[in-house]
Amino acid sequence: MLSAHCLKDLKIFVPEAVIMGNAATLSCQYDLEQAALYAVRWYFGQEEFYRYVPREAKPTFVFAVAGINVDLTNSDATSVTLKGVSRELSGSYQCEVSEDAPLFHTEIRSAHMQVIELPKDDPVMQVDKKVIGANDHFKAVCTVGPSYPPANITWYINGRKVYKTPLQRITQDAFEGSTAYSSLEIYPHSQVLQGFFQAMPKYQPNIMLLCEVSILHVFHKSVQLRIGLSNAPPTTISPNLLGLEGSKRYANGDPDNSALTGASQCICCSALGAVTLALATLAVAQL
Numbered sequence: 001m002l003s004a005h006c007l008k009d010l011k012i013f014v015p016e017a018v019i020m021g022n023a024a025t026l027s028c029q030y031d032l033e034q035a036a037l038y039a040v041r042w043y044f045g046q047e048e049f050y051r052y053v054p055r056e057a058k059p060t061f062v063f064a065v066a067g068i069n070v071d072l073t074n075s076d077a078t079s080v081t082l083k084g085v086s087r088e089l090s091g092s093y094q095c096e097v098s099e100d101a102p103l104f105h106t107e108i109r110s111a112h113m114q115v116i117e118l119p120k121d122d123p124v125m126q127v128d129k130k131v132i133g134a135n136d137h138f139k140a141v142c143t144v145g146p147s148y149p150p151a152n153i154t155w156y157i158n159g160r161k162v163y164k165t166p167l168q169r170i171t172q173d174a175f176e177g178s179t180a181y182s183s184l185e186i187y188p189h190s191q192v193l194q195g196f197f198q199a200m201p202k203y204q205p206n207i208m209l210l211c212e213v214s215i216l217h218v219f220h221k222s223v224q225l226r227i228g229l230s231n232a233p234p235t236t237i238s239p240n241l242l243g244l245e246g247s248k249r250y251a252n253g254d255p256d257n258s259a260l261t262g263a264s265q266c267i268c269c270s271a272l273g274a275v276t277l278a279l280a281t282l283a284v285a286q287l
Helices: 191-197 259-285
Strands: 008-013 017-018 022-032 035-045 046-052 061-064 079-082 090-101 108-117 124-127 138-144 152-157 168-173 180-186 205-213 219-229
Touching: 008 090, 008 108, 008 152, 022 090, 022 108, 046 205, 124 205, 124 219, 138 152, 138 205, 138 219, 152 168, 180 205
Parallel strands: 017 108
Antiparallel strands: 008 022, 022 079, 035 046, 035 090, 046 061, 090 108, 124 138, 138 180, 152 205, 168 180, 205 219
């Protein structure tokens, strides 16, 4: 009678990302339900590079695969450790587990690992102005050296992420083997700055602009600059004060501008008073 115990619940654990030159530990967990283990095999792509057979005198076997260096002191029936991983080891890994006779039931699981090459230098930020006003156009550029995969660049102002809008333009160029580049352009009346200027004159005197560089979840670096906010009044003249808006609308023949209308009325009143006084004087003289 065959045993009811068999292999089940096979799970594979492979780092999603590991930095080039570091060690990577891959593991396989399984439940044999008291059945005997026959072998555990590990593959990179379709090539076997490690095998564990417990009933052998020397249970561990390593097979030559380009770029793979197995650390036998940290490898066993459930895990295998690779030393000094290179970019070429990005790819699919498979764990195959087989139970012993009489069934030799076998299961296999796979997972992907990405080997990360970090940029050699820190990110750099450049800005075209260190003090900006509510009506200014502002541009900042953030760059970081080559990496694999290319780095992602994100912008923040006072800790809040800046999103792309028609008045907040963000561009990014990142290609394998070349410098990653991102620019942030903020146009007058953009949403991200209006909140600071609308609270004048009690708004903050400056903002903190931050550029964050990230590669998956294993690398994060940032550079930040303090940008001043100018509370100087706008240099443009209000169209209303020039009569450009008021001239479009008249109420009882007067421009829709109380300040300018009031001044005109005073001038007219003064002229009328002078004429009346002159006529009264002439009348008295004739008497």
